[in-house]
Amino acid sequence: MSDNKAIQQPNDATDHPELIDPIPELPGHDSTESRVAIFGHPIHAMSVAFPVALTFCGFGADLMYWFTGEAFWARAALWAIGTGFFFGMFSGFSGTAEILFVPGIRARAPAWTHFIIAVTALALMGANWGHRLSGYETAVLPWGITLSALSVLVVMVTGWHGGKLVFNYNLGTSRGKSASKGS
């Protein structure tokens, strides 16, 4: 009888009811499918490539201006950073709508972590663009290029973390046609 007790595994649910994670109890916890989508394609996932790529282009153009001194590169940086910022705001709105409308996304802390990192990235991109509006050539060195380098770093972390939401937590993904039809 005492042997039986020795091999019994501890069970958190019955032995320590205070340790049960309350989150899975929430209604809608398992509802994580994207709702901000066109024909099932999530707008956020489709649009984030633009701000990421344009932020890299802006930094590249700043480096070219630093090396060559040609005004063309300073103007290219202004446009890349400005359009990157506006595309970033657009994808930020679509991501915010996902967080607000999808209960299973709203309930998960990593989604809010991503929100905070993304807003930091957008603030840097906006500051970088605004800083250049009063003279795009003089703005590049030293502060423009510094802001561009910081934006690249934070946008990389934002994109990497967004990928984790999709690949590790399955947020914003579809259950697929075969799952819903049961075939």
Ligand code: HEM
């Ligand atoms: C500012 C508010 C933002 C919120 C609330 C937000 C929220 C989310 C959510 C919930 C997902 C999971 C997929 C989905 O539901 O569509 C996601 C994915 C992602 N996010 Fe954001 N996001 C924001 C901004 C951004 C920005 C500014 C970027 C990059 C510039 C970004 C990059 C990504 C990437 C790369 C993914 C993975 C997409 C994929 O691989 O399919 N997000 N985001």
